[in-house]
Amino acid sequence: MTHPSTLAPALLAWATRALGARPSVQDASHPRENSRVWQLSLPGDVHFYLKISPQPLMYERETLALRHAAPALGVGHAPQLRASSADHLALLLTAIPGRPLKQLVLTPAEEVRAHRQGGVLLARLHAAGDLSGPRRAEAEQALQAAADGAENHLRQAGERVTPAEQKLVRDLAGQLRDLRPLPLAFIHGDAWERNLMWSRHRGQAGWLDFERARFAAAVQDFVLMACATWVDRPDLRAACLQGYGRDLTPEEQHALKCLAALDAVSCLVWGPKLDDPHVTARGRRTLDRLVEGVFA
Incomplete structure (x- = not known):
């Protein structure tokens, strides 16, 4: 695995602003190259995920999907996009059950x-x-x-x-x-x-x-x-x-x-x-x- 396990301070600050509180952070990346995902947890057992897309095209595709198509699946059946940053290729997502x-x-x-x-x-x-x-x-x-x-x-x-x-x-x-x-x-x-x-x-x-x-x-x-x-x-x-x-x-x-x-x-x-x-x-x-x- 080649990704760093720690979340960069700038990204943590961005996520904190978007969530309105500083979360605890746990690496949740898949054991494969270019997977960079962290679980962000707030008090009350509330979880989000911060994902860095491997490349701009994948960021664009996932952002489009989450904004315009995935909501049709219904609440809890796909992540909701809480915030995104094109500069960092970052997506802040709600957790779904299971x-x-x-x-x-x-x-x-x-x-x-x-x-x-x-x-x-x-x-x-x-x-x-x-x-x-x-x-x-x-x-x-x-x-x-x-x-x-x-x-x-x-x-x-x-x-x-x-x-x-x-x-x-x-x-x-x-x-x-x-x-x-x-x-x-x-x-x-x-x-x-x-x-x-x-x-x-x-x-x-x-x-x-x-x-x-x-x-x-x-x-x-x-x-x-x-x-x-x-x-x-x-x-x-x-x-x-x-x-x-x-x-x-x-x-x-x-x-x-x-x-x-x-x-x-x-x-x-x-x-x-x-x-x-x-x-x-x-x-x-x-x-x-x-x-x-x-x-x-």
Whole structure:
């Protein structure tokens, strides 16, 4: 981990002004590069989070999402933006109930309930963005942009991807470019169990971390779950899409397969770079399933 564990005095002073009182501070960063998050606590067991975005684009995306789309999820289902600082790329956020699903040990019934509610909330988010003007153009070009990134990732992955797998990825990227227009949405962009909150006490779900939120094809929000959670748990796929209110169209299902190939190569680039064996394993497993023709 390369981030500092202490909060800079200037940021603490900024947060103190925004909250109206000096909070106690605890490092809450994820164990990965560029994660800088602190829990700020006030008397009365009131908690906030101060997050430093890794880069300006992520700050802009998360700020837009929290101001204009995430409120549609409802109180307690997404953080509220208390204050922001473009100079520091800093976001001061309210806490929401629960813990990330990835950190919990739940019964299968609880998991189904959490994923169903997660799907409900994604449907609200997808409908919340204003798809007009340049935002519609951004969404319409999202699949093309994803396909355009394939060659760069293949080059960086090198020998971790076999010639036959390289051909398959290129073929699927080409098919992605040829798809007819798909449903568009304002997507979360990082929708999986690390960012899906669940409160067992309240039986309530919520979504965190909107730094990759953007206008895109709606199906792009299901890639991470399709390549990870849903592989061994088709019941959670069914629950999420039941909550979402519809199944994927045949065209979206094919797009999901194409996008999974791109995600796999990306995992085989970033997994080794970040020394994250779980990301690497996800990419390898996805490619193996695509080669075997069992991805669904």
